[in-house]
Amino acid sequence: MTEITRKIADIVSEAGVEFGVCTLFVRHTSASLVIQEAADPAARHDLEVWLERTAPENDPAYTHTEEGPDDMPSHIRSMITSTSTVIPITDGKLALGTWQGIFLAEHRRNTRPRQVVVHISP
Numbered sequence: 747m748t749e750i751t752r753k754i755a756d757i758v759s760e761a762g763v764e765f766g767v768c769t770l771f772v773r774h775t776s777a778s779l780v781i782q783e784a785a786d787p788a789a790r791h792d793l794e795v796w797l798e799r800t801a802p803e804n805d806p807a808y809t810h811t812e813e814g815p816d817d818m819p820s821h822i823r824s825m826i827t828s829t830s831t832v833i834p835i836t837d838g839k840l841a842l843g844t845w846q847g848i849f850l851a852e853h854r855r856n857t858r859p860r861q862v863v864v865h866i867s868p
Contacts (some may be wrong), residue, residue: 747780747790747849750862754833754848755840757864764838766868771830773861776820776853778827784847797823797853820853827851835866 758768772779783789801822808818831848834841842848850860 747782747794747851749784749847750850751784751840751842751847754864758835758840758866759838761866762838763835763866763868766835766866768833768835768840769830769865769867770833770848771863771865772850773863774824774829776817776824777860778824778829778851778853779831779862780827780849780851781831781833781842781846782849783845784849785845790849797827797851800826814856816853816855823851823853 754768754770770779780793782793798819801819803815803819805818810818810821833848840848850862852860
């Protein structure tokens, strides 16, 4: 999981919207967006371990395996997390809680460039 909070906060700041919403959408089926604990890296690690246990590689029940053993688990992990999220904007800033951060969760072992669409509405 890669924290993208600062990048998104900068985009919101540049938009100049005082009150509104910031919608984020990742344009992939094997990555996701999550809002989670940002202060303690152990929380991020535990979440990654849980996702690996929940959707393990090499499950003999998978039939979608052409792109490798991490392909189907990546789709499952994306499905149980989220490909989009909406965050309120208050006083020109993301209205995240004290410990919250925005993360791009990469569910493939061989990472590739990812695109996150950011839409800001007043």
